[in-house]
Amino acid sequence: MIGGYGWQNADDICQVGGEPPGPRGNCRRCQTEESLMMSNTSKLTEQQITQSTDRLEKDNPKDDELTADLEKRSRSGIINEPISKVLKKPRSSTRFSTFGSTSSMNGQLQNGSILVYGKESTVVQNSTTSKHKRISHMLDKSLESSSEVQSEVHIASSDLQKQVEPEHIFLSSEREAGISDMEVVSAAEAISSPVDLPFMSGIPLNPGVFIMTPAGIFMADSALQMAGLVEYPLQNDLASAIHSGKKKRKRCGMCEPCRRRLNCEECSSCRNRKTGHQICKLRKCEELKKKPTAALEKVILPSGAAFRWFQ
DNA sequence: CCCAACGTTCTA
DNA sequence: TAGAACGTTGGG
Numbered sequence: 001m002i003g004g005y006g007w008q009n010a011d012d013i014c015q016v017g018g019e020p021p022g023p024r025g026n027c028r029r030c031q032t033e034e035s036l037m038m039s040n041t042s043k044l045t046e047q048q049i050t051q052s053t054d055r056l057e058k059d060n061p062k063d064d065e066l067t068a069d070l071e072k073r074s075r076s077g078i079i080n081e082p083i084s085k086v087l088k089k090p091r092s093s094t095r096f097s098t099f100g101s102t103s104s105m106n107g108q109l110q111n112g113s114i115l116v117y118g119k120e121s122t123v124v125q126n127s128t129t130s131k132h133k134r135i136s137h138m139l140d141k142s143l144e145s146s147s148e149v150q151s152e153v154h155i156a157s158s159d160l161q162k163q164v165e166p167e168h169i170f171l172s173s174e175r176e177a178g179i180s181d182m183e184v185v186s187a188a189e190a191i192s193s194p195v196d197l198p199f200m201s202g203i204p205l206n207p208g209v210f211i212m213t214p215a216g217i218f219m220a221d222s223a224l225q226m227a228g229l230v231e232y233p234l235q236n237d238l239a240s241a242i243h244s245g246k247k248k249r250k251r252c253g254m255c256e257p258c259r260r261r262l263n264c265e266e267c268s269s270c271r272n273r274k275t276g277h278q279i280c281k282l283r284k285c286e287e288l289k290k291k292p293t294a295a296l297e298k299v300i301l302p303s304g305a306a307f308r309w310f311q
Numbered sequence: 312c313c314c315a316a317c318g319t320t321c322t323a
Numbered sequence: 324t325a326g327a328a329c330g331t332t333g334g335g
Contacts, residue, residue, distance in 0.1 A: 248317055248332050268326070269316095275328055279316055288317070 251285035258285050 251258045263270050263280040270280050278284075 250317090250333090272327070273315095276326090277316060277329070277331095278327090284316095 249288055252287040253285075255286035257283050 253259075260280075260283045264282045265271075265280075267281040269276050269278040269284075272278075
């Protein structure tokens with residue numbers, strides 16, 4: 001069969017249309033039927049897209065409001081929106097996904113302190129994803145190939161949810177329940193397996209590329225660079241402060257000296273408190289005894305799950 | 312503003 | 324190189 005129009009040779013009469021083949025091989029009758037089919041499919045598709053878009057706009061009337069709010073927060077340098085806005089070259093938002101559950105982020109947002117792939121980005125991303133979902137569903141029959149792309153996104157989203165959902169324990173709701181910053185960081189250290197974040201376009205990222213601070217979670221520069229999301233070189237104030245050694249470290253609160261509550265009153269630091277400005281030697285944090293550079297490597301290097309910031 | 316204590320510099 | 328002294332930061 002040539003061309004699938006129902007005729008076999010140029011001299012044949014079309015078996016479908018019963019007429020000699022035309023310039024495109026099939027007969028006029030076949031051409032007419034084909035033309036009608038194409039026309040209907042095209043009309044249906046455009047109509048469905050228009051309808052679904054209208055419906056989506058009704059479903060998410062506050063998208064503009066959210067966007068404005070997100071932009072307002074982003075001025076503080078906090079990653080609180082899909083990275084596409086951070087990028088000079090925006091990427092498809094279907095590649096982004098959520099980090100943490102909706103409910104877990106409420107406290108942080110209300111405080112206006114920090115947001116990392118939390119509620120607001122969830123709202124935006126979900127709406128975006130659902131748009132694609134619905135449109136994809138409608139076009140499934142006529143656009144088989146595009147549905148493959150969509151399903152990839154769906155799978156990635158659901159996988160991420162399974163993987164990341166437990167991690168929301170590091171965020172606000174449990175902190176409100178009394179979990180200390182230290183415990184938050186310790187819990188993060190417990191994650192040892194790399195996480196494949198869909199918004200990284202399939203680049204598996206170790207949790208160590210995220211910096212968790214009492215103020216929230218940030219992406220390490222190195223992580224952004226690895227993912228090609230920022231241009232080299234990128235230095236944020238905090239990192240440069242550490243590099244320069246001007247940032248004051250805090251006690252870990254976990255070591256034996258840190259747990260000690262009373263000064264010995266006998267060591268030189270206790271005796272010279274007025275002039276020495278030093279904590280009792282028996283209470284000097286083990287972490288602070290180490291050189292700052294050692295602690296710094298632990299923070300910046302994305303090579304391991306463990307990362308430590310100022311406690 | 313005060314105080315605790317970290318980081319840096321000085322000194323023995 | 325360790326300890327003392329001082330400047331400075333960060334939290335209350």
